[in-house]
Amino acid sequence: xxxxxxxxxxxxxxxxxxxxxxxxxxxxxxxxxxxxxxxxxxxxxxxxxxxxxxxxxxxxxxxxxxxxxxxxxxxxxxxxxxxxxxxxxxxxxxxxxxxxxxxxxxxxxxxxxxxxxxxxxxxxxxxxxxxxxxxxxxxxxxxxxxxxxxxxxxxxxxxxxxxxxxxxxxxxxxxxxxxxxxxxxxxxxxxxxxxxxxxxxxxxxxxxxxxxxxxxxxxxxxxxxxxxxxxxxxxxxxxxxxxxxxxxxxxxxxxxxxxxxxxxxxxxxxxxxxxxxxxxxxxxxxxxxxxxxxxxxxxxxxxxxxxxxxxxxxxxxxxxxxxxxxxxxxxxxxxxxxxxxxxxxxxxxxxxxxxxxxxxxxxxxxxxxxxxxxxxxxxxxxxxxxxxxxxxxxxxxxxxxxxxxxxxxxxxxxxxxxxxxxxxxxxxxxxxxxxxxxxxxxxxxxxxxxxxxxxxxxxxxxxxxxxxxxxxxxxxxxxxxxxxxxxxxxxxxxxxxxxxxxxxxxxxxxxxxxxxxxxxxxxxxxxxxxxxxxxxxxxxxxxxxxxxxxxxxxxxxxxxxxxxxxxxxxxxxxxxxxxxxxxxxxxxxxxxxxxxxxxxxxxxxxxxxxxx
Amino acid sequence: xxxxxxxxxxxxxxxxxxxxxxxxxxxxxxxxxxxxxxxxxxxxxxxxxxxxxxxxxxxxxxxxxxxxxxxxxxxxxxxxxxxxxxxxxxxxxxxxxxxxxxxxxxxxxxxxx
Numbered sequence: 001x002x003x004x005x006x007x008x009x010x011x012x013x014x015x016x017x018x019x020x021x022x023x024x025x026x027x028x029x030x031x032x033x034x035x036x037x038x039x040x041x042x043x044x045x046x047x048x049x050x051x052x053x054x055x056x057x058x059x060x061x062x063x064x065x066x067x068x069x070x071x072x073x074x075x076x077x078x079x080x081x082x083x084x085x086x087x088x089x090x091x092x093x094x095x096x097x098x099x100x101x102x103x104x105x106x107x108x109x110x111x112x113x114x115x116x117x118x119x120x121x122x123x124x125x126x127x128x129x130x131x132x133x134x135x136x137x138x139x140x141x142x143x144x145x146x147x148x149x150x151x152x153x154x155x156x157x158x159x160x161x162x163x164x165x166x167x168x169x170x171x172x173x174x175x176x177x178x179x180x181x182x183x184x185x186x187x188x189x190x191x192x193x194x195x196x197x198x199x200x201x202x203x204x205x206x207x208x209x210x211x212x213x214x215x216x217x218x219x220x221x222x223x224x225x226x227x228x229x230x231x232x233x234x235x236x237x238x239x240x241x242x243x244x245x246x247x248x249x250x251x252x253x254x255x256x257x258x259x260x261x262x263x264x265x266x267x268x269x270x271x272x273x274x275x276x277x278x279x280x281x282x283x284x285x286x287x288x289x290x291x292x293x294x295x296x297x298x299x300x301x302x303x304x305x306x307x308x309x310x311x312x313x314x315x316x317x318x319x320x321x322x323x324x325x326x327x328x329x330x331x332x333x334x335x336x337x338x339x340x341x342x343x344x345x346x347x348x349x350x351x352x353x354x355x356x357x358x359x360x361x362x363x364x365x366x367x368x369x370x371x372x373x374x375x376x377x378x379x380x381x382x383x384x385x386x387x388x389x390x391x392x393x394x395x396x397x398x399x400x401x402x403x404x405x406x407x408x409x410x411x412x413x414x415x416x417x418x419x420x421x422x423x424x425x426x427x428x429x430x431x432x433x434x435x436x437x438x439x440x441x442x443x444x445x446x447x448x449x450x451x452x453x454x455x456x457x458x459x460x461x462x463x464x465x466x467x468x469x470x471x472x473x474x475x476x477x478x479x480x481x482x483x484x485x486x487x488x489x490x491x492x493x494x495x496x497x498x499x500x501x502x503x504x505x506x507x508x509x510x511x512x513x514x515x516x517x518x519x520x521x522x523x524x525x526x527x528x529x530x531x532x533x534x535x536x537x538x539x540x541x542x543x544x545x546x547x548x549x550x551x552x553x554x555x556x557x558x559x560x561x562x563x564x565x566x567x568x569x570x571x572x573x574x575x576x577x578x579x580x581x582x583x584x585x586x587x588x589x590x591x592x593x594x595x596x597x598x599x600x601x602x603x604x605x606x607x608x609x610x611x612x
Numbered sequence: 613x614x615x616x617x618x619x620x621x622x623x624x625x626x627x628x629x630x631x632x633x634x635x636x637x638x639x640x641x642x643x644x645x646x647x648x649x650x651x652x653x654x655x656x657x658x659x660x661x662x663x664x665x666x667x668x669x670x671x672x673x674x675x676x677x678x679x680x681x682x683x684x685x686x687x688x689x690x691x692x693x694x695x696x697x698x699x700x701x702x703x704x705x706x707x708x709x710x711x712x713x714x715x716x717x718x719x720x721x722x723x724x725x
Contacts, residue, residue: 105708106642143638168699171642472707474680490681493700497709 004070005031007058008390008600009051011042011077013419014442015559016050018058019597020069028605030587033594034058041321043077043372048379055383066383073390073600074379076372080332080436082419083317084446085310086360088341089263089280100164100187100247101213101240101352103513107203108174108183112212113162114200114222117193117249120146127153132161134199134247137173138190139166147176154179162201164247166190184245198223199249213248214240223250239345239354263359264305268334270294279307279359283336287533290334299331299363314363322367333364335439335537337529342453353453360447362439362530364420390600394424394434399602400595401555404584412542412551414535414570414581415595416560418442421531423538425551435541439530441560447526452512452519462508463523466501467564470516471509480520527566535570548574554581561592619646620701622666623657632694636666636674639698645705647698662705666697676701 008019019033036054040046051074055066115132123135137146150160150173163173163183170185182203187193200222202210212218216237220230233248240246263279266286270293277289290296301311311331319326341358372389380387390396394413401413415422418441424434441464449460469477474490477500495509499516510519539548554574560566561583574581583592590598622636633649640647645662652669659665663679674697675685686704689697700710 106644169638169642171644172638175641474678474686490678490686493687493710494712497703497707 005064005068006601006604007055007069007072008396008597009055009072009074010393010396010594010596010600011038011047011051011075012417012558012596013042013082014038014417016047016054017594017597018051018054019594019601020055020058020062021601023601023605026605028601030598032058032061033590033597034061035593041081043367043375045371045375045378047375048382051379052382066385069383069385071604072379072383072385072387073604074372074376074387075393075396075596075600076389076391078393078422078434078436080364080420081318081322081367082362082364082438082440082442083314084360084362084439084443085314086339086341086358086446086450087263087306087310088343088356088358089306099236099240099249099352100184100193101243102184102186102246103244104168104170104184104186106168106171107185107245108163108165108170108172109177109180110203110205111182112200112202112222113182114198115159115161117164117195117197117199119195120149122195123153123158124149127156127158129157130159132159134162134164134201135160136190136193136195137163137165143167143169143172144176147173151176151178162199162247164190164193164201182245184247187247193247194249194251197249197251199247201245201247203245204243209242209244210240210246213237213246214243219248222248239352262305264302264307266302266307266311267300268293268296269298269300270296283338283359286334286336296332296334297330299334310361311363314361318365322365324367329365331363332366333436333438335362335437335443335530335534336360337362337439337443337447337533339447339451341450358450360443360450362443364436364438391603392432393596394422394432395426396596396599396603397422397557398424398426398432399599400586400597401557401584401599403587403598403602404555405588407553407555407584412539412554413584413595414538414554414556414561415558416440416531416534416556416566417558418560421534421538422558423542425542425544433542433544435538437534437538437541439534443530444526444560447529448523451522451526452514454512459508459510462501462503463510463519464527465563466503468499468516468519469502469507470499471495471497471507478516480516524565524569527563528569531560531566532569532573535573539574548579549577551579554579556581556583557592557595559593617648618661619648620662620664620666620705621657621660622647622649622668623652624649625652625669627670628668629691632674632691633668635694636668636698636701639695639700640702641698642695643699643702643706645702664701664704666701676704678704 004023006021010017015035016038017035020031022029022031034054034057036050039050115134117134120135120137162181164187165185168186170183174183182201202213204210214237216234219233265276265278267276272294275289275293277286301308315326315329318329337360339358339360340355342353343356345352345354376387376389410427412425421437421440426432445460445464448463449457454460467480469479471477471491476484476486498509500507500509540546556567567583571581586594586598657665659679665677667675674689676687678686696711703710
């Protein structure tokens with residue numbers, strides 16, 4: 001009997017996987033497999049480059065070449081594609097610079113001081129007795145000189161109630177003062193501090209946060225405000241919460257307004273009804289309304305608002321990649337999540353940021369039937385090997401998943417990839433049902449990137465994939481669960497004292513000041529908001545009864561099932577419904593990867609079975 | 613050496629620029645870690661219970677040593693960065709992230725407009 005080499009190729013949104021098997025009669029032996037990032041949009045000829053290199057790499061693992069392969073089987077990619085959008089729906093603006101709130105590592109002194117702002121050079125020329133001052137010191141003055149002048153002023157009976165310093169020398173000045181006052185340092189944009197205005201300065205003792213200036217009624221006490229004015233300054237207090245030190249300067253025209261950007265509404269058109277939801281009502285409201293409308297046919301955003309712009313942006317992107325006109329794009333699934341987006345406050349003096357509320361949308365559109373035939377014939381030319389298009393993707397995934405020890409039909413699979421969360425079921429009669437939902441690994445990465453304001457998707461991807469550690473000495477770090485890890489070599493100075501990502505091959509220090517706990521919370525919340533929500537949604541939709549209590553086993557597949565905490569989160573949630581969920585172990589060795597590629601090669605065996 | 617006191621020793625050779633020493637001390641003071649100046653003896657230098665020592669020699673850059681890594685300096689700072697050398701030695705004791713070249717500049721520059 002002749003031996004044949006068969007390759008199964010699975011082209012996904014984010015990765016291309018192959019499995020290569022040697023078939024002799026009805027015996028199949030898996031020889032090798034490999035995975036590369038997908039080149040281009042799935043289901044288009046741009047994929048060929050990635051497929052070819054993936055096959056080459058897989059074959060080189062067993063010291064053979066592509067030309068030895070007899071048949072390549074590729075999957076008929078599902079014609080859906082997703083995209084993401086995220087935007088703020090509120091914004092804090094300070095119309096006149098009037099506050100400084102930040103956490104310098106070492107402010108000077110403690111307590112509250114109230115007075116009129118004045119430059120130190122002005123104070124030298126003209127100072128009034130019995131008038132409280134808050135002195136502003138730019139970086140051109142040395143701390144020794146500044147402290148000397150302050151001590152002299154004090155002897156002259158001039159009242160200095162607090163100091164705002166540009167350089168990092170608050171403690172140095174404070175140590176040399178005879179009369180101790182609170183000092184806020186590291187104020188970068190000191191030239192923007194309004195002079196000749198009433199100001200209040202507060203520094204909290206070590207280990208505490210400010211209490212007076214972060215309380216609206218504290219502000220009204222300090223500045224003697226009317227109830228109407230108190231309402232106006234409330235956003236200032238809000239954005240100072242949690243700081244170690246702060247300055248608030250009252251400028252008569254100074255006003256802070258929390259202005260809601262017209263976030264607009266979206267209209268979801270379903271087969272049963274259409275519902276219009278205000279984006280400001282939040283993600284939960286959007287997802288609740290979605291449940292009522294049945295099968296989603298399209299989503300429209302209100303023109304001239306943020307929601308309209310977001311959805312138009314999505315359409316534009318999707319029209320470009322799928323080569324369709326913007327009017328042909330129909331959104332068939334939508335996932336909305338609430339998010340906190342750190343934004344710099346307009347008019348702030350020390351680069352302060354505030355957490356604005358925002359909304360993230362993932363959407364899925366149907367594309368024209370992918371041109372998989374074009375891909376396969378071009379691939380055949382390129383490789384010089386005969387290429388055939390295998391069966392439906394979901395069927396292949398189920399066939400692959402069933403190679404996991406301990407599984408049997410009927411089976412429910414949950415495929416969590418980069419671009420979409422898919423589910424499929426196969427009952428005893430072989431009837432297959434599938435759903436493809438928007439929002440998966442890429443959305444988690446985007447949420448992490450935004451909420452930590454990293455501006456670096458690669459880094460966000462790493463934070464998603466690996467656990468954290470906090471370096472505590474030259475040789476040891478604390479892990480997320482409180483245990484310690486020791487290193488043979490001292491950690492490099494760039495990483496000392498920082499929160500790091502623990503990759504397999506080393507550590508990457510994070511360039512942000514968040515604590516390990518904060519980063520961990522953001523990471524886990526992002527995963528929960530996307531995957532736990534989508535797991536429930538996918539299962540509800542894929543089951544003929546639409547009740548997830550009617551199943552007892554779920555097999556998780558795909559790249560995100562490899563994640564170190566997503567399967568556990570989903571398992572936790574599904575156990576409430578009495579469901580056992582676990583990630584697949586394809587062929588008993590491959591874990592949750594390679595299901596479709598495995599299914600593709602196995603399906604050739606079945607066809608032979610049928611013929612016999 | 614007997615660990616009797618809690619401070620960072622700054623070991624100096626005989627003719628080190630006094631302004632530089634003052635800058636290093638200012639860095640330590642700003643971070644709130646006690647320090648004391650000492651002379652480098654023939655036996656070299658030693659550590660206190662804080663485990664970090666600063667070495668300033670005439671023709672050399674500023675070196676910061678850690679007791680657990682005594683054979684080479686953990687950090688080397690140029691002489692024009694005396695303040696930062698002091699701050700970093702203190703932060704090494706406190707377990708806080710260090711100020712390195714680019715990052716330090718960021719802190720004094722305008723961040724946003």
